[in-house]
Amino acid sequence: MSRKKARSQNVMSKGGLIIQDVVAPLMQQVADAKCILATKRSKSMHNGSSTADGLLQEIENEVLLIKDSFQRLETWIKDVENEVSVVTKNLDDILEGNTGRRVFDSGLQTIHKSIFTLREHVTGPLGQLRCKSSSVGELGGGQCSLTHSLSPTITTEPHFRTNSATQRFEVTKKYEKISPTLRRCLLTLAIFPQDSVIEKRLLIHWWVGEGLVTPTSDHTAEEFGDRYIKDLISEGLIVPVCRGHSSQVKHLRVEQWIREEVIILAMLDKAFSFNGSGELIEALTSSPRACLKESPQQQGTIQMPAITDFSWNNFKTCFNVDKHNLRFERSRFMAMRNAAVMQLGRWQTSPKHHIETVSIEFLEWLACFNKLKYLSLRGISNITKLPRSIGELTDLMILDLRACHNLENLPVEVTMLKKLTYLDVSECYLLDHMPEGLGSLTELRVLKGFVIGNSRSRDPCRLGELARLQKLWKLSISIGRDTAGGKREFHELSQFTARRSLTITWGVTALAPSNGVRNAPSGKSSAGINLSPPPYLEKLDLRCFPRNMAPEWLTCGKFLNLQKLYIRGGSLRRIGVGTELKSVEVLRLRFLSEFRMEEHELRKIFPRLVILEVQDCHRLASTVCKLCSDQLIANPKACS
CATH class of the missing domain: 1.10.10.10 (Winged helix-like DNA-binding domain superfamily/Winged helix DNA-binding domain)
Structure with missing residues (x-):
């Protein structure tokens, strides 16, 4: 038997012996204790559970965790042994082969990379094994506390692990x-x-x-x-x-x-940078991810995280957890240039979480992030434009610009992002047109906030151009006050064979609220659009419709597959008389202060209605609010 193989079996047998000689007897003792407890209970004629039962169960669970840890340790040792064997074989091949200097040097570089990866693999889990003594060989001071050596920062924080x-x-x-x-x-x-x-x-x-x-x-x-x-x-x-x-x-x-347990697992996996209390810290470390986090000590703007033991080649994500003011130092920002994800904007569901930036210079630096696939600037104030260099992010798949309220222009270079599948520019109220050429983004599946250009827009993207996008299944459109050209475009929607979801918002300006718009703008020039619905449309969402009667194209019976109809805000009073939308199962009415239809009229128009949600439609008959049948369910908030 070779020395290497014997050493491997010796290490593995030691791991197995620990389970066999230490853990197994302990488990047997716990089982014996349970039997003794059951015997005592039967003799005392007391059948209820006691504190001892709970303690024994806790002890048994802890022992099972220890056993599981040793089993994973055995597997880990075996993996390390296999990796060492591969490196050893490669080194033997180089030393014994008759190769030239160039091949020899190249082989050594490959082995050096393998050793570096192996060192990361080994020192990661073992890095926490610290003895309390500063000198392991010191007499009387080399004894280690097991709980301290295995996880000192976790087990000693009772407020964290409960x-x-x-x-x-x-x-x-x-x-x-x-x-x-x-x-x-x-x-x-x-x-x-x-x-x-x-x-x-x-x-x-x-x-x-x-x-x-x-x-x-x-x-x-x-x-x-x-x-x-x-x-x-x-x-x-x-x-x-x-x-x-x-x-x-x-x-x-x-x-x-x-x-709590996910955080502990993430600490052991080095998924993020944590302190000893399980709290995220701003630092570029050996973790592949960094966070931006508000600190009570910081006032106003921020600096990028400190760099300690940072491996830029393995970096993946920068995530803004709760920073409100963004300012980046170029050197530290560029250290993250291999990132695939830059979540700099708002992730919180509430728009009340405010983020702003003093300078947009960091957007220019992003041109070097050639591995970037996901960029979110959602809700960041003071971003007035994107740099033309945005077109250099050729791997970008997801671009989230939602609620960038100061954004005035989307550069034509966006059309160079051929891998883009998701683009959101909704709630960017200063945008007055979209750049020509969006029809070339053949991978695009979701487009939110498409602005119908007005008569003053220069080289805008027309709605008909999007008909080329065969994968585009979700589209939301914003119609301004002056959309004379837009009216002629809407009949081309019938060519959108892949569309399943369509949202149309009328009269959006910079003063419009972010979500629940209660009253539509007075501009009615955009109301009279002639829409030819996509043939397979399943969801239609109309917002801020500025007229009293529903448009003819909604009630003409062409929506054969429509399942969901949402109408929010505006001046609508009636959906239609003598009309049937037989396929609609969900009807949502919000912020329609002028709505005047009765429940029995809605039943006639929507005979297959399953769900009705009503919110802030104060003139809707109160009987609808009280319905709780299988057919109609009213939002209780509307009854208040």
């Missing part, structure tokens, strides 16, 4: 059960503060950017992301947050006791 052994065991078992990719997805949740409501779409975009979910010929990356979300929900690791009337999951949260 879970019982049973809860820890439950989360650990679920974590070990799921796939390695799903584990990495789960660990990203450690960055969100306690009790956070997390947007599902943002989370999936993050995973897409890091390559945790990838498309196939049959399914998009987003579809795989949806599947991963469902898997985490079914395992009980995340909780869906959805509206009472809808089964569609759009937001998520993590229970506090699960979040």
